[in-house]
Amino acid sequence: MVLAQEKVGDFVVLRVADDRVDSANHTALSDLLSSLVGAGDHKFVLDLSSVGFMDSSALAGLIPAVHVLPNEGCLLLAGLHPRMEQLFKLTKLDTIFNIYSSVDEALLS
Numbered sequence: 001m002v003l004a005q006e007k008v009g010d011f012v013v014l015r016v017a018d019d020r021v022d023s024a025n026h027t028a029l030s031d032l033l034s035s036l037v038g039a040g041d042h043k044f045v046l047d048l049s050s051v052g053f054m055d056s057s058a059l060a061g062l063i064p065a066v067h068v069l070p071n072e073g074c075l076l077l078a079g080l081h082p083r084m085e086q087l088f089k090l091t092k093l094d095t096i097f098n099i100y101s102s103v104d105e106a107l108l109s
Helices: 026-036 056-067 082-090 102-107
Strands: 003-008 012-015 042-049 072-077 099-100
Touching: 003 026, 012 026, 012 102, 026 042, 026 056, 042 102, 056 072, 072 102, 099 102
Parallel strands: 012 042, 042 072, 072 099
Antiparallel strands: 003 012
């Protein structure tokens, strides 16, 4: 999986460049998040604007990432395609994650 990271204020913006997040590559994202939390970062924006497909293992893999964050931490999702946003609503993951239309909107929250 191709991931880029950028520090913006208190947030680390993680940009997923792949168009698919699935069982073959989703662990790279959770490993990176765990590493960054271990290094002291606690606020993240995950830019999924390039992702057109996520399988169930990728969706399930996001949940533990939220649970390793300290109380003041957050994992915000940004740039979901309409089909992806519908998937988050159908699976009720929109009740776990705050979803924003863009990285800029998430950073302003």
